[in-house]
Each structure stands twice: as structure tokens, then as C-alpha cells.
Amino acid sequence: xxxxxxxxxxxxxxxxxxxxxxxxxxxxxxxxxxxxxxxxxxxxxxxxxxxxxxxxxxxxxxxxxxxxxxxxxxxxxxxxxxxxxxxxxxxxxxxxxxxxxxxxxxxxxxxxxxxxxxxxxxxxxxxxxxxxxxxxxxxxxxxxxxxxxxxxxxxxxxxxxxxxxxxxxxxxxxxxxxxxxxxxxxxxxxxxxxxxxxxxxxxxxxxxxxxxxxxxxxxxxxxxxxxxxxxxxxxxxxxxxxxxxxxxxxxxxxx
Amino acid sequence: xxxxxxxxxxxxxxxxxxxxxxxxxxxxxxxxxxxxxxxxxxxxxxxxxxxxxxxxxxxxxxxxx
Numbered sequence: 001x002x003x004x005x006x007x008x009x010x011x012x013x014x015x016x017x018x019x020x021x022x023x024x025x026x027x028x029x030x031x032x033x034x035x036x037x038x039x040x041x042x043x044x045x046x047x048x049x050x051x052x053x054x055x056x057x058x059x060x061x062x063x064x065x066x067x068x069x070x071x072x073x074x075x076x077x078x079x080x081x082x083x084x085x086x087x088x089x090x091x092x093x094x095x096x097x098x099x100x101x102x103x104x105x106x107x108x109x110x111x112x113x114x115x116x117x118x119x120x121x122x123x124x125x126x127x128x129x130x131x132x133x134x135x136x137x138x139x140x141x142x143x144x145x146x147x148x149x150x151x152x153x154x155x156x157x158x159x160x161x162x163x164x165x166x167x168x169x170x171x172x173x174x175x176x177x178x179x180x181x182x183x184x185x186x187x188x189x190x191x192x193x194x195x196x197x198x199x200x201x202x203x204x205x206x207x208x209x210x211x212x213x214x215x216x217x218x219x220x221x222x223x224x225x226x227x228x229x230x231x232x233x234x235x236x237x238x239x240x241x242x243x244x245x246x247x248x249x250x251x252x253x254x255x
Numbered sequence: 256x257x258x259x260x261x262x263x264x265x266x267x268x269x270x271x272x273x274x275x276x277x278x279x280x281x282x283x284x285x286x287x288x289x290x291x292x293x294x295x296x297x298x299x300x301x302x303x304x305x306x307x308x309x310x311x312x313x314x315x316x317x318x319x320x
Contacts (some may be wrong), residue, residue: 016320038260041319042287044261044312047280051315055285059315076320083294084287084314205320
């Protein structure tokens with residue numbers, strides 16, 4: 001199972017906590033999938049205790065919490081949010097999001113790198129939400145990140161692995177770095193493909209929360225992850241262009 | 256003194272962040288604070304002196320992806 005900053009987690013599934021029809025459905029999705037990490041956020045509190053009920057719910061899931069800096073568009077905003085998250089959630093883990101484009105929610109690689117440097121120096125364990133760029137990955141690792149989280153596709157699109165070449169390249173260049181495919185997956189088959197490529201985990205939210213039956217979909221993803229990883233470890237055959245008969249030719253009757 | 260709390264104008268008698276939070280109805284919840292875009296740890300709220308026009312942010316756990 002994947003190890004993030006020295007902590008082994010019991011599942012290759014990381015699950016968001018947003019967009020579910022109800023808190024009970026969300027909790028059921030976690031139970032059925034066995035997800036080991038829940039992503040959470042910080043938002044303005046009105047003084048009516050609205051955030052406290054949610055805190056009680058996620059604390060009761062018994063999973064690791066990974067707070068995010070969702071919605072931040074500058075490194076400064078993200079760094080301040082990370083500090084607030086560390087105090088509230090009591091963890092050094094931070095899913096670092098610095099958004100560079102409002103339409104695609106594409107990470108801003110420059111702001112991301114600036115924030116990652118500051119936060120690692122401040123003792124955070126940074127999980128950077130990044131584009132699938134090889135050079136950016138190298139710089140983030142040099143900045144002290146020990147986990148990378150390349151996107152599959154823009155958040156909430158369900159388009160799947162849009163750039164398999166770049167993802168394969170990332171995996172090949174950094175074989176020992178834990179890598180999580182974060183955002184853009186829509187189907188369990190896409191998660192299985194990510195596992196077959198050798199990625200360590202996936203992070204989902206919309207694909208599960210917007211399914212007709214979120215708990216069933218969460219379980220489907222968990223099964224796909226298990227199948228994909230098993231296939232990866234089993235050593236897939238090499239593809240080829242021309243047919244190769246599987247039934248022996250020797251001994252075929254002359255008819 | 257007039258301050259802005261989570262984007263909304265507020266008038267408070269308080270002179271520190273800790274006093275302002277109490278005056279505005281916040282208790283011992285899971286909260287984090289920032290003043291003028293700078294993080295203020297819980298341990299520093301009592302000594303954080305507010306000034307007119309300060310922008311205070313108070314956040315709590317929420318759903319996230």
C-alpha cells in the first residue's frame with residue numbers, strides 16, 4: 001500500500017468529501033470503498049457552528065485527513081490557508097492547490113512551486129496538485145515534495161487520463177516517488193488504467209459523489225484499483241502489431 | 256470600532272481578536288483566523304490588537320475535494 005511521508009495508508013483510494021446528496025451517503029461511500037484518506041477544506045464560519053457538525057462527521061470516519069487549499073489563486077493565499085488548515089485539522093499534510101485558470105481550474109505551476117518551497121520550509125508535507133509536466137515534477141521534488149499529484153483531466157470533468165504519454169513519462173522518470181492521479185477521473189476503468197501504469201493511488205470526488213448511487217460507485221472504484229494494481233504487479237504482456245496464434249500449430253490435422 | 260468579518264462590516268467594542276470572536280458569538284469551536292490576510296494562530300488571538308478597518312477571516316472545516 002502507498003506510503004506518503006512515512007505513513008502507510010490502507011487503500012489506494014483517496015476520496016473527497018464534497019458534493020454528496022447527504023452526509024450519510026458520504027459516510028457510506030467511505031465505508032463501502034475503504035478509502036484511507038479524505039480531502040477536506042476550510043470555509044468562512046458564520047458563528048452558528050456550521051463547520052463543527054462537519055468536523056464531527058469527518059473525524060468519525062477514522063481516515064487520514066488531507067486538507068486542501070482549493071480556490072486559492074496565489075501562492076500567498078495558499079500558504080495562509082495551509083497554516084490555518086494545519087491548526088484546525090492538526091496535520092502537516094496539505095493538498096496544495098494554486099489555480100491558474102478559472103475555466104479549466106488548471107494548476108498554476110509557478111505559484112504552485114513558490115508555495116511548495118515556502119511550505120516545505122515551514123515543515124509541511126506537501127501534496128501538490130499539478131499538471132502532468134515532467135520539468136515541474138522535477139522542480140517540485142527539488143523543493144522538498146515527496147509526493148506528486150498530477151491531474152488526469154480538469155476537476156469535475158470525468159474525462160479520464162487525457163495525456164497518457166506524459167503520465168507514463170512521469171512514472172518512468174520517478175519510479176520511486178509516490179504519485180497520485182488527482183482530478184478528472186470519471187469511471188473505474190480509468191482508475192484501473194492508472195494503476196496498470198504504475199501510479200500509487202487516485203483521488204476522486206465528483207465521479208463518486210455525482211453517481212446515482214455514490215456508495216456503489218465508490219466500491220466499484222475500489223475494486224478497479226485493486227484489479228489494476230494486481231495487473232501491474234503481475235507484469236502485463238508486451239503489446240504487438242501482428243497476430244500471434246495462441247493455439248499450437250504443431251499437430252493440427254491436415255484436412 | 257468598525258472591522259470587516261468574513262467580508263461583512265461589523266462594529267465591535269473589542270480591542271483584540273480574541274475579544275472580537277467572543278463578542279461576535281464564536282466559542283471554542285474548530286476555527287482558524289487571519290487578520291489582513293495574515294494567519295493568526297489561536298495562541299496569538301489574545302495578544303492580536305485590532306485596528307479600525309482590519310479584515311478578519313474566520314474559517315472552519317468544510318467539505319472538500
